[in-house]
Each structure stands twice: as structure tokens, then as C-alpha cells.
Amino acid sequence: MEVDEQRVPEDEQDKDFPQLLPLVTPGERIGHVSAYRAGAGVYERRGHLYASKVGEKLIEQDDSNQLPVVSVETAGLSGSPSVPFTGATVLAQVTRISPRRVDCIILSVEGRPIRDTSNPYKGIIRLQDVRPFEIDQIDMLECFRPTDIVKAKVVSLGDSRSFHLSTAEQDLGVVFAKSTSGHPLVALKWNEMECSKTKEREPRKVAKPSD
Amino acid sequence: MLSQSTLSPAERRFLEDGVRQGFRNDGRGLLDYRPYTVETGILPSTSGSSRVRSFGTDVLCAVKVDMGSPPADKPDEGVVSVNVECSASVAPHGELEGGSSSRATGRVGGGRRDDSGEGWSAYLGALLDDLCLPPCALDKKALCVSPHVYAWHVNVDILLLNAAGGVLDAMSLAMRSALRDTTLPSVSVGSRDEWEEEDTADGVQQSKPPFDVDERPTAGTPFPAQDIPVCVTVGQVCSHYVWDMSSEEESCAEAQVTVAVDRNGRCVAVHKSGMASIDPTGLLQVLKDAGRVGVELIKKLEAAMAKLGTGQPVVRERLGFMAA
Amino acid sequence: MSKTEFVSPEGFRIDGRRPSEIRTFRCQVGGVSQNADGSAYVEMGCTKALAYVYGPKEARRGAMKTQCGVLTCEVSLAPFSTADRRKRSRYDRQTVELALTIRQAFESSILLELYQRAQIDMFVHILETDGGHKAAAINACNLALIDAGINIRDSLVACSAGYIDGRPIVDMNQAEINAGGVELLLGVFARTRKVSVIEMDSKITPEVFQETYEACIAACRDLYTAMETAVNDTALRLVHSK
Known part of the structure; x- marks a missing residue:
């Protein structure tokens, strides 16, 4: 049983932290899986999409058949090191x-x-x-x-x-x-x-x- | 030395060609120093502290004094010890680099002992002790409170937060300003009839008089070593002498000479590192110039510290000059 | 029993704070180290902590995991940090325990599945302790991870709390800790308020625990507000400077 989810419903979380600035911080809810697909810097939990980095929210639509991709562009706080990934x-x-x-x-x-x-x-x-x-x-x-x-x-x-x-x-x-x-x-x-x-x-x- | 940068052969050639023509990568001449920023009194829980920064190199120095017994062979002197630690920003510790196998054999840092942070820390600590705390600079007798019974144990801890060249210079400046910032609390030792019996660690009975420490900062005396020498490091790059090197220049230098200079321009100690040999006439000139540069450095440091005054913890003074 | 009054009848502590007030929180996100991929400096009152993050980088052969990344943590208490100067080795029990606490806390925070076969190293240097050095260490690591751009679920905020003179007090300094009594350390995720770190070693009643716990959670919220402001300021400055 997920006790914590009952105690702090998703909507409540945003009330405590109204979005002051155009930047998102880790843990901030930025969308729902029915509206967007998760891109870089975004993770999904229980149907909601959350940011996992500090940065600007970016919404890209590559083709009309699929949902737009929401990603978090790192503000480049200190430069992140690179890890080789497939296709790089x-x-x-x-x-x-x-x-x-x-x-x-x-x-x-x-x-x-x-x-x-x-x-x-x-x-x-x-x-x-x-x-x-x-x-x-x-x-x-x-x-x-x-x-x-x-x-x-x-x-x-x-x-x-x-x-x-x-x-x-x-x-x-x-x-x-x-x-x-x-x-x-x-x-x-x-x-x-x-x-x-x-x-x-x-x-x-x-x-x-x-x- | 602690060189953090890896240079490609092209970059190395570029740097060396520049030096041959009297220029450096950041536009300075061979004799030009970068400005230093010195802060004192930044750690309130210590007896004295300072932080020296110079374009990347960042050194934190803390002095803590403790009452203890004088050494058995020198019963009328106190004890001063220097301890250097390289932060993880400079050298991520040996344990993670060396792997678990090194722990099983009990060695630190495994085969790459020279690269591990602990090796460098011990080396720098010993070097600083030799260069900046020779007997002529420090009057240890003034640290003795009661001969054979009580003496001050002074622990100087240096934390190297960032190394970007000129590490020994910055550390010696930090130590000098931290010790200037230190006050020894005033102590009153009880009279002979108040001596108490006390068991030492060896189980031997030893009588020790009680002592009273006045913790008020205004009641203390300034640290009795006002002329800690300052280190000046010169590197030899393609037979030219380069002063106040950056880390790239240090990795190109074939040899380095560090001279400890006191406020009268006298050379207190010299240390040479690196693989190449230095021409003796060149070395003599370096020593003379180092004396002049050291005096300049000390004068500027003293002027800045006089402006700071006491009771003003976080006030910064820019310290910069050109060594002509 | 100490005769000192830690909370006056008017409701002020020995340093003039209210019981639910945290100490001055100052931090710097990034720009502390030239070599590390992420760095941060945190000051909670007089307690000062520095954190460096290296990674993600190729994991060491023996430690590499294929399903997720490896997180390591090393803590170093400066010899001059405590009132009595003491040079601690890296294998000192206290520092190893703290390193383990921090590592486990952040293993639940970092999205390690994104860092297969890679390693993330965290280093903490505690420069001065005036109570709450564990909380300061955790907060510094959190900011350093954000600075390094490591993907985390949520910010982890830590604070300590105690119970003296019949009231819960938060963010205790060393004098208040030395008085004895409860010392509760909580590490909480800022938005979901899930608890990741909880440490306490005193005998108290459940009611006292409840009060202390709630006071600590509220203090963590205040801390997070301060932290988030600092993170936003740094990030905005960088965005505008491009």
C-alpha cells in the first residue's frame, strides 16, 4: 500500500511550490502521459511526468501522428559529462x-x-x-x-x-x-x-x- | 608537481614557443604574478584561519592551538606541526582509483602511489614544513608556557581546495596570514603547592599544576612568529625562467625551484623538483630575484592585513603586483 | 540536569531564534571546483560543508553493474572542523557511517537505471561543525548532483531537530546538542515528502517523536525554499549569459 501517495496527493504538491520561474527543478510535475512523451531529463511515475534535472522545459513535436516530446534542457550549470549511448x-x-x-x-x-x-x-x-x-x-x-x-x-x-x-x-x-x-x-x-x-x-x- | 592538465603536443609547443618569446598563454610576461585574494578569520571555531585564492588555486588554512607537554628533548619549546590535505577536487582519493585489491594488500593507492591524493598531501606537508618552518623563522621557545610542564601545540591544517599552479606559494601565504591571525590565549599556571598528581598514559605518576585559560580573544597574545617565510616558485621552461606558473605551464616545466624568502629578502630554504638540471649561474640569478619578489609579496600582504584590522571577519583585499 | 534554559519563556533560544526557525542558510551551487563535474558549498549557521560530484564515468571493473549505475560516497571531516582538533583517517567509524547514510539516501534519489555501467562518485568535506553536519553534508551533495546535471527524482533536503524544555526545536547548534535529549535527523524528498533518511538514537515517547518529526518536516520545507531559490538564481544567470 502506498501510504505516502495518499498523504500527499499530486495536486497538493504543486500548491506548496507555485512555479515562480521559467525553469523547472527536479521533482516538479510537468505533464501527463496522455499529453506528452518523456524525453531527456524527464521521468514517468504513476502516469505523471516529472523533471529530473534543472533546466528549461522544451516541447517538441516531430510528427503529427505521435504525441509531442517534453524534455528538460539542462541550463548547463556546470556541464554534464558525456556517456556513450547507442547511436552516438x-x-x-x-x-x-x-x-x-x-x-x-x-x-x-x-x-x-x-x-x-x-x-x-x-x-x-x-x-x-x-x-x-x-x-x-x-x-x-x-x-x-x-x-x-x-x-x-x-x-x-x-x-x-x-x-x-x-x-x-x-x-x-x-x-x-x-x-x-x-x-x-x-x-x-x-x-x-x-x-x-x-x-x-x-x-x-x-x-x-x-x- | 601536482599538474592537473594534460596537454597535447601541439599545445605544449605553443606554450614553449610563447615562453621563448617572453609571452604566456594568458598574456602575462614571464615575471608577472597573478593577483591573490586573502581572507582571514573565516573559521570562527579555530584559533586562526585564512584562505588564499589566485586564479584557480584555492588554499584554506586553519590553526588550532592546544595545551600539551613540551617534547622530552626540548623541554623549553612548543611544538608546531603542519598537515596538508588535498581535497577531492584536486585528487579524488586513492581508494576509488586504486580498486579494492589495494585494500586487501594494505597499501594505499595501489601501484599508482605517486598519483594518489595521500601521497601528494604527505609530500607537500613535509616540504612546507622544511621550507617555511625552519628554526630561524619560528621562535619555538616563545611557545613554551612552563618549561618541562606545559607548552603550546600548534596544529596548522592546510586544505587544498583547488590546484591551478603555484600551490606552494599560495600555501605559504595562507600559513603566514593564518598565523598572523592567530592569538594564543593567555594562560596562568598554578603555583608549586597546587600541583596535582596525575597518571599519564604509561601509568607513571606525574605531577602537573593546574592551568587556567582565558578564552577571551582580547586577552590573548599574538602568535610569536611574525616572519614566516613565503615561498616563491620558479619554473624552467626551455631554459627560460617562468614565475607564478599556471598548471599548464607547470606540466611543461622541466624543473622547478621553490625559494622560501623572509621579509628582509633573505633566502631561508631552497627546494628543487623536476627531472632537468639547472645551470648554476641561472640559479644564482633566480635566488636573487626570488628575494626581491618575496619581499614585494610580503610587503603587500602586510599592507593588506593592516587594512583588515581585527574583528572584521570577511573583508577582502586584492593583492596583486608585477615583479619587474 | 542542565540549568541552562534552552528555550526562554518568551520563546527564544540561546542564539535568538524561535524553536521552528532554521539557521541562516547560505549555499553556492557550482563554481566551487575546477575539476569536479558538479560541486556545491553549504553553510547552515556555522556548519560548513563542501561536496564534489564526479561522473557519470566508466565504472571500475569490479564494481560495475549492468542494470544500473554505481554510486560511491566518501566523507572527510577536516581536522579543524570540531572543537577538539582530531585528524581522522578515512576509515574512521563515524565518517564511514555517514558516507554509507549519504550513499543509501541518494541511491533512492538518483535515476541510476539511466547510468548503466557507469559510476558516480560523491565526495564531502566538512569544514566546520556546529551541529547538523550530517544534514549539511546531505544538502551539499544534493546541490552538487543538481550542478552536475545528474538525473534525480526529487531534491533531497535534510535537517535535524530535537526536543528541549518541552518543545521541539529545529536545526540545533552544538550547544543545544550537547544538552542531551533527542536528536532526530531527517532526509526528505522536497515535493513528495517521502522520507529517505531517518536517524535517531534516544528513548522518547511516540507523542514527543510525532511533534519532533512534524517540526523537522516543516524545517525541511523552509530549507528547500532557500535551496530552490539559490538553484534557480544560478541557473537563470547561466541561461542569460549564453
């Missing part, structure tokens, strides 16, 4: 190459750098996630090299040790690498880069540069 675009640095997988360390998530470098998130790119075609003919050493910076997408949370990343799209792959002579490589084709100084060509799985 990450920048990772390659640490180790094996014939069937590439190990890397995740450096930034959706453009936000990871500040705590003592215990970084690890990711792996499996053979089948490097590119979508000719999977059986992939040679890992021709796609990546250690210390390359790679743009990848998080496919799944993977196992307890690392996230599963994928570069199987045109704009994913190596964004920055150093040649064997130590100078930066410039992208030429989807599978080739050229050293800026010595003009030597090296094979990589290159990300399509955004214009």
Missing part, C-alpha cells in the same frame, strides 16, 4: 589492431570531450563493422593504424569491457592520422591518405570530409 557519434583513438578487431579509447561523445582520462571508455570495431561491403576481403592494417583518430558510431553497449563501434558509413572512419615519417596524413580517397610532407600514400578507411 564518437571520436576514438586506436590503441591496438588484431586481425578481427580494433581496440580504441573513446575521446569524445557527440562533440563533447571526455574529461576524466584515468579510466577511459573503451571501444572495439569488429571486422564486420568496418565497412558494409566486401567484408571477407578486409585487411585491418590497411584500414587503421595505432594512434589514428577515428570517427565512429556506437552500435551497442557491448560487453562489460568495451562498447561496440562501427565505421560502416561513408562519413565514418579515420579523420586524423600520422604517417610513418610522423607528419599528418591528408585524405585522398575513401581508402587512401597522403603524407603532407613526403607525399607517400598510405591505405586507410577514410571518413568522408564534411564540406
Whole structure:
């Protein structure tokens, strides 16, 4: 039996705390599941939607068939650190190459750098996630090299040790690498880069540069 | 040293190139100091306290005095001890970083002992003790109340709230201002015929006279050490000497020299850290300059503290200058 | 039996407050630390507490949980915080107990299901104790979590209360605690008023408990009003500065 709910009905809670300002605080009721869907910074309990962060209330309608999404945009009080989630675009640095997988360390998530470098998130790119075609003919050493910076997408949370990343799209792959002579490589084709100084060509799985 | 920033090779090169041309990332010259903010009397339950802030570095210092017995080998002196603690903002504690395995073996911080907060705290505490509390700076005899019987035990606790370069400098300033802010309560010790028998911890009978402490702040005497030296840290970056470094500059410095200077510009103690070696002629120049800078720092600190006066707890004074 | 009157016949306590009045509450949300993801500083009268929050970040291998996040808490009482200076180790019973209380309280507050395989660390430094340091620690952690943008169900507000001279008094200072008597610590969710922390170790009648409990809840409400104002001010300032 939920004793507390009987003692303080939902309406009563708002009476004690009239909304003074455009910002919402955690625990504030902001809607009902019949009117909105919960977005980021919002949680649902017993049919009502509550804020779980401090910030501005945002209501977005993506298409007319579904209910609008209500979310709480963090006012950025101190900047929240980023956790890789499925579908996020990450920048990772390659640490180790094996014939069937590439190990890397995740450096930034959706453009936000990871500040705590003592215990970084690890990711792996499996053979089948490097590119979508000719999977059986992939040679890992021709796609990546250690210390390359790679743009990848998080496919799944993977196992307890690392996230599963994928570069199987045109704009994913190596964004920055150093040649064997130590100078930066410039992208030429989807599978080739050229050293800026010595003009030597090296094979990589290159990300399509955004214009 | 405690460097909080990780720099990429490009950033490092940028910083070093700037230093070679006499400029730093924040626009200062190599000899320019950042302003300090000093507050005293912020912790009412202590005998003396101060907080020193300088663009990120934040140090809190608290002094507590207690009546105890003088040390057996120096029966006419008091005891002063410094204890440094790094807050979780500076170094999240070793237990969480090292993992549970380190607890089983009884070691703190596991293999990364040099990075754990406790290692740094002990190192800084010992360093500060050597630099700022040498016998010539502190008259411990004045801390003795009754030889062989009673003496003041002074505990200086420093809490490092934020480290952004120049940590030792800030800590020495904090200690100096906190001790200036400290008053020793006036004590009257009972006469010989009032001595009471008392059992000490060893079970040995020892007679101790009763003592009366006058807790009123106006009845106390100021702490008898008005010239605690101030630390001035210089770093060597690409054979140039950089003063009052930020944390990025500290991580680029190959070597660092910390000089403890008293109000007459005399060098009381020197400590060198870092892997590189320093050229002797350069070092001599550094010592001379450190003397001048230290005197300036002390003069400004004294001027600010004189303006503060007593009985005004939270009044701030900006302390800033340029070392020419 | 102490001869001191803790509540005068006119209804004033030794520091001039009324029995249901909390001490001056000052806080700073954010801007206290450069490294931590969230930080806060709380002053309740003379009691001062600092809290830092790190996270969410990758959990340590041994502690990682796949269904929800891991919360850790570490408390440090500064040697100069109490009247008698005492250097406490991190494994001191009092500090470990307080850390456990705080951790359990916030495990019910943070939406840990959103932080699978991640870890959130809370650190508390108590700079000065004049009674109510546990409540100050909890309030500081709450503000630091808000500052870090961690998803929480509701704000957790804590306050202490006692019963002296036949009346319940809230937010006791050290002198009032030393008089003996009840010391009740309550940690309450601000809006739902669900109790997350309750600590008391005295022998009292249920009627006395009821009075003290209700007085404490009312005090928590007052505290929350002060806290919310501070949080809103900081957030508004940041929104406008963008």
C-alpha cells in the first residue's frame, strides 16, 4: 500500500511550490502521459511526468501522428559529462589492431570531450563493422593504424569491457592520422591518405570530409 | 608537481614557443604574478584561519592551538606541526582509483602511489614544513608556557581546495596570514603547592599544576612568529625562467625551484623538483630575484592585513603586483 | 540536569531564534571546483560543508553493474572542523557511517537505471561543525548532483531537530546538542515528502517523536525554499549569459 501517495496527493504538491520561474527543478510535475512523451531529463511515475534535472522545459513535436516530446534542457550549470549511448557519434583513438578487431579509447561523445582520462571508455570495431561491403576481403592494417583518430558510431553497449563501434558509413572512419615519417596524413580517397610532407600514400578507411 | 592538465603536443609547443618569446598563454610576461585574494578569520571555531585564492588555486588554512607537554628533548619549546590535505577536487582519493585489491594488500593507492591524493598531501606537508618552518623563522621557545610542564601545540591544517599552479606559494601565504591571525590565549599556571598528581598514559605518576585559560580573544597574545617565510616558485621552461606558473605551464616545466624568502629578502630554504638540471649561474640569478619578489609579496600582504584590522571577519583585499 | 534554559519563556533560544526557525542558510551551487563535474558549498549557521560530484564515468571493473549505475560516497571531516582538533583517517567509524547514510539516501534519489555501467562518485568535506553536519553534508551533495546535471527524482533536503524544555526545536547548534535529549535527523524528498533518511538514537515517547518529526518536516520545507531559490538564481544567470 502506498501510504505516502495518499498523504500527499499530486495536486497538493504543486500548491506548496507555485512555479515562480521559467525553469523547472527536479521533482516538479510537468505533464501527463496522455499529453506528452518523456524525453531527456524527464521521468514517468504513476502516469505523471516529472523533471529530473534543472533546466528549461522544451516541447517538441516531430510528427503529427505521435504525441509531442517534453524534455528538460539542462541550463548547463556546470556541464554534464558525456556517456556513450547507442547511436552516438564518437571520436576514438586506436590503441591496438588484431586481425578481427580494433581496440580504441573513446575521446569524445557527440562533440563533447571526455574529461576524466584515468579510466577511459573503451571501444572495439569488429571486422564486420568496418565497412558494409566486401567484408571477407578486409585487411585491418590497411584500414587503421595505432594512434589514428577515428570517427565512429556506437552500435551497442557491448560487453562489460568495451562498447561496440562501427565505421560502416561513408562519413565514418579515420579523420586524423600520422604517417610513418610522423607528419599528418591528408585524405585522398575513401581508402587512401597522403603524407603532407613526403607525399607517400598510405591505405586507410577514410571518413568522408564534411564540406 | 601536482599538474592537473594534460596537454597535447601541439599545445605544449605553443606554450614553449610563447615562453621563448617572453609571452604566456594568458598574456602575462614571464615575471608577472597573478593577483591573490586573502581572507582571514573565516573559521570562527579555530584559533586562526585564512584562505588564499589566485586564479584557480584555492588554499584554506586553519590553526588550532592546544595545551600539551613540551617534547622530552626540548623541554623549553612548543611544538608546531603542519598537515596538508588535498581535497577531492584536486585528487579524488586513492581508494576509488586504486580498486579494492589495494585494500586487501594494505597499501594505499595501489601501484599508482605517486598519483594518489595521500601521497601528494604527505609530500607537500613535509616540504612546507622544511621550507617555511625552519628554526630561524619560528621562535619555538616563545611557545613554551612552563618549561618541562606545559607548552603550546600548534596544529596548522592546510586544505587544498583547488590546484591551478603555484600551490606552494599560495600555501605559504595562507600559513603566514593564518598565523598572523592567530592569538594564543593567555594562560596562568598554578603555583608549586597546587600541583596535582596525575597518571599519564604509561601509568607513571606525574605531577602537573593546574592551568587556567582565558578564552577571551582580547586577552590573548599574538602568535610569536611574525616572519614566516613565503615561498616563491620558479619554473624552467626551455631554459627560460617562468614565475607564478599556471598548471599548464607547470606540466611543461622541466624543473622547478621553490625559494622560501623572509621579509628582509633573505633566502631561508631552497627546494628543487623536476627531472632537468639547472645551470648554476641561472640559479644564482633566480635566488636573487626570488628575494626581491618575496619581499614585494610580503610587503603587500602586510599592507593588506593592516587594512583588515581585527574583528572584521570577511573583508577582502586584492593583492596583486608585477615583479619587474 | 542542565540549568541552562534552552528555550526562554518568551520563546527564544540561546542564539535568538524561535524553536521552528532554521539557521541562516547560505549555499553556492557550482563554481566551487575546477575539476569536479558538479560541486556545491553549504553553510547552515556555522556548519560548513563542501561536496564534489564526479561522473557519470566508466565504472571500475569490479564494481560495475549492468542494470544500473554505481554510486560511491566518501566523507572527510577536516581536522579543524570540531572543537577538539582530531585528524581522522578515512576509515574512521563515524565518517564511514555517514558516507554509507549519504550513499543509501541518494541511491533512492538518483535515476541510476539511466547510468548503466557507469559510476558516480560523491565526495564531502566538512569544514566546520556546529551541529547538523550530517544534514549539511546531505544538502551539499544534493546541490552538487543538481550542478552536475545528474538525473534525480526529487531534491533531497535534510535537517535535524530535537526536543528541549518541552518543545521541539529545529536545526540545533552544538550547544543545544550537547544538552542531551533527542536528536532526530531527517532526509526528505522536497515535493513528495517521502522520507529517505531517518536517524535517531534516544528513548522518547511516540507523542514527543510525532511533534519532533512534524517540526523537522516543516524545517525541511523552509530549507528547500532557500535551496530552490539559490538553484534557480544560478541557473537563470547561466541561461542569460549564453
